[in-house]
Amino acid sequence: MGTTTEAENKPAESARRQKTRERLMDAAFEVFSEVGIHAATVEMITERADFTRGAFYSNFDTKEELFLALAERGYNERLELLRASVANIDVIMPTLLEQNPGSLTATELGPIVASFLEQQGDNRLWFLFQSELRLLAMRDPEVGKLFLQQKHAADQEFGNIIAAAFTAVGITPAIESVELAIVLMNTYEASLQEAIMAGGEKVQERAHELFMQRMLGLISQLAS
Known part of the structure; x- marks a missing residue:
């Protein structure tokens, strides 16, 4: 009967370690x-993940290291979703494109913009996590540098995607794509923040309503 070699054990150990790491990150995201x-606390995170402190410290030195790993993962996941959105722009807004190819008004563009911002999972939890990240970034210059790198990359990517959406329906952005992304994202986040503060179970729906109200006046200034 053959024995398992050290080389054969390594892939299995690596896979188990990755699963442990991901479970810790998922639990920490909720707790943070x-x-x-x-x-x-480390205990709160490990209890949520159903692991021991040993499992935590075999993957992360500190909870701050875990926090930054979560930030990087979150931005990467959302950038992938945005890339998929622009790759499937005709799927996201098929009815509008079929009925009004190249002739949408600025007001009609609002729901399209909202669809890009809202299709990224639980925006409430991500917004709360980002709020914590911003506070840490303002207090710690090293974290601030990382935060700005991630944010600039996300703004650029989102700007390219929204500019592509504008072009697809025959509307030209009135400002640079990155500035467009910043204005739209800030408007959406302000709406989401207000909806969270108001409480209730329908946070996403309320955030959408607030965003659309603000977009009606804003979109005509952002597109020509």
Whole structure:
């Protein structure tokens, strides 16, 4: 009967380690979003993931390291979703494109913009997590540098996607794509923040309503 070699064991160990790491990150994302990075403890994270402290420290040196790993993962995931969105722009807005190819008004473009911003999962938890990240970035210059790198990459990517959406329906952005992304994202996040503060179960729906109200006046200034 053959024996398992050390080389054969390594892939299995690596896969188990990756699964453990991902479970810790998933649990930490929820905990950080719910109570904040400073109130969160290693014990709270490991309990949520159903692991021991040993499992945590075999993957991360500190909860701050885990926090930054979560930020990087979150931005990468959302950039992939945005890339998929522009690759399937005719799927996202088929009815509008079929009925009004190249002739949409600025007002009709609002729901298209909202669709890009809203199709990224639980925006409430991500917004809460980002709020914690911003606070940490303002207090810690090293984290600030990382935060700005990630944000600039996301703004550029989102700007390219929204500019492509504008072009697809025959509307030209009135400002640079990155500035367009910043204005739209800030408007959406302000709406989401207000909806979260208002409480209730329908946060996403309320955020959409607020965003669309603000977009009606804003979109005509952003597109020509």
